[in-house]
Amino acid sequence: MYSLVCLVHLSDVAAETTVRAELQELGAAVAPVMEGAFNGGDLAARLTFASEADWRASKDAVDAVLVGPAVARADTALSRDVAGGAANPGMAGGVWRGLLLAANKPQAGERMDQFESELLLMPRYIPAIRNWRLGRVIAATGEANWTHVWEQEYEDLGGLLGPYMLHPYHWAQIDRWFDPECPDWIVDTRLCHSFAQFGRSLLG
Amino acid sequence: MGPTVYIIDDLVAAPGKGHELLGLYREKYAPAARARGMVLDREIVAPPLWLDELSNRLLITWTVAGAAGWWGQGVQSRFDPGVAAFWDEAAPLIASRARYFGTAEADIAEVTHV
Numbered sequence: 001m002y003s004l005v006c007l008v009h010l011s012d013v014a015a016e017t018t019v020r021a022e023l024q025e026l027g028a029a030v031a032p033v034m035e036g037a038f039n040g041g042d043l044a045a046r047l048t049f050a051s052e053a054d055w056r057a058s059k060d061a062v063d064a065v066l067v068g069p070a071v072a073r074a075d076t077a078l079s080r081d082v083a084g085g086a087a088n089p090g091m092a093g094g095v096w097r098g099l100l101l102a103a104n105k106p107q108a109g110e111r112m113d114q115f116e117s118e119l120l121l122m123p124r125y126i127p128a129i130r131n132w133r134l135g136r137v138i139a140a141t142g143e144a145n146w147t148h149v150w151e152q153e154y155e156d157l158g159g160l161l162g163p164y165m166l167h168p169y170h171w172a173q174i175d176r177w178f179d180p181e182c183p184d185w186i187v188d189t190r191l192c193h194s195f196a197q198f199g200r201s202l203l204g
Numbered sequence: 205m206g207p208t209v210y211i212i213d214d215l216v217a218a219p220g221k222g223h224e225l226l227g228l229y230r231e232k233y234a235p236a237a238r239a240r241g242m243v244l245d246r247e248i249v250a251p252p253l254w255l256d257e258l259s260n261r262l263l264i265t266w267t268v269a270g271a272a273g274w275w276g277q278g279v280q281s282r283f284d285p286g287v288a289a290f291w292d293e294a295a296p297l298i299a300s301r302a303r304y305f306g307t308a309e310a311d312i313a314e315v316t317h318v
Contacts, residue, residue, distance in 0.1 A: 166318040172305035
């Protein structure tokens with residue numbers, strides 16, 4: 001499967017309803033980005049495709065919305081599944097979190113498998129992550145040439161801001177990939193950390 | 205607050221450069237680290253003499269208060285160009301290095317109960 005995550009920065013907040021409707025018309029799940037995101041946009045939109053050809057068939061229409069006058073800019077990432085899981089596939093009312101990252105430092109290539117494997121172990125140690133998906137990016141736009149999309153779903157915002165952020169598997173194990181002070185650093189410090197409530201599970 | 209978190213720099217100096225490396229670390233890394241909330245716990249030099257032909261190992265341990273203290277220093281350091289500049293300057297003095305984050309074994313249950 002393929003997913004397209006679009007983090008839309010609006011130039012005209014009053015046009016939110018219009019942009020949202022236009023993306024929904026194309027089959028996207030769309031929700032306002034919640035307070036506290038970092039470079040996360042104003043609207044989060046997500047589309048799924050069975051094939052790259054299906055994405056190509058929709059690409060021009062999606063792009064047309066994202067270059068419209070109400071949109072200041074958008075960070076987008078089309079990614080192919082690496083792996084995912086669902087502990088609560090029917091979750092309703094939870095919080096989706098999407099991280100767009102660029103693992104582009106010189107040593108990234110030789111360490112990529114370990115990086116991805118360790119990311120995918122996060123739900124094992126942090127059960128507040130109920131559903132998850134890691135994708136490798138095929139096409140990206142925005143502030144960086146994004147290489148990965150790391151998505152999770154939580155029962156509520158507390159799961160993201162509490163266990164996810166505070167568990168030592170995150171800060172004492174995973175974060176070294178993101179930390180320029182650590183020799184294992186491979187991920188650019190420019191990130192998109194966005195979260196939203198879609199009213200249903202997108203990853204289940 | 206949470207349990208004490210240890211940030212451990214494990215620096216293997218280039219041969220004969222151990223003393224110079226520790227001096228540079230004290231002069232150009234430690235002040236900003238303290239400003240980020242890190243508290244110097246200890247500096248271990250191994251073996252405990254300055255080697256001219258071989259490498260000294262420096263184990264420099266800092267503490268912060270819990271995960272919040274860890275994120276506080278971490279977020280500040282990655283957006284402080286002075287930190288990157290220090291590691292660039294120190295690179296010729298370093299043969300290899302690692303950085304570890306941990307707690308006392310007795311604190312594992314508390315630190316993982318989040």
